[in-house]
Amino acid sequence: MIERLIERLRAAGCVFAEDEAALLTEAAAGDAAALDELVERRVAGHPIEYLVGWAMFAGSGSPLPTACSSRGTAPNCSPLPPANYSTVDRRCSTCAVAPVRSA
Structure with missing residues (x-):
């Protein structure tokens, strides 16, 4: 099989x-x-x-993002990162995004 x-x-x-x-x-x-x-x-x-329902990310299984995270928002979170942060997309088919503090 x-x-x-x-x-x-x-x-x-x-x-x-x-x-x-x-x-x-x-x-x-x-x-x-x-x-x-x-x-x-x-x-x-x-x-x-x-x-x-999950993806390997940084060496461990991570749940996939929800519709909220795909819009750049999550409950109780600001829809945009603070001014001194940028959003980074890892481009690995999982829509994993992270705020990164600008220098």
């Missing part, structure tokens, strides 16, 4: 097919229908991070 999943992911262009197969299998938690849906979505081009 896992070998066919790896072959399917690789045929779809997934460079890390073995790792992605393991992540998708774990995310499906033994539910064959859920695994089929996750694989279909991955083959269709959905980012693996969105399908499993």
Whole structure:
């Protein structure tokens, strides 16, 4: 089963097919229908991070940003960083952003 999943992911262009197969299998938690849906979505081009709900960031798994963070705001936070800060986007398909203090 896992070998066919790896072959399917690789045929779809997934460079890390073995790792992605393991992540998708774990995310499906033994539910064959859920695994089929996750694989279909991955083959269709959905980012693996969105399908499993987390991304590796700075050496640890991090939850993906919410709609609030994608707008640059979060509850109880200013929508813009203070004047002496800039926003940095790591450009790693996870929308991870961080305020960085300017010199």
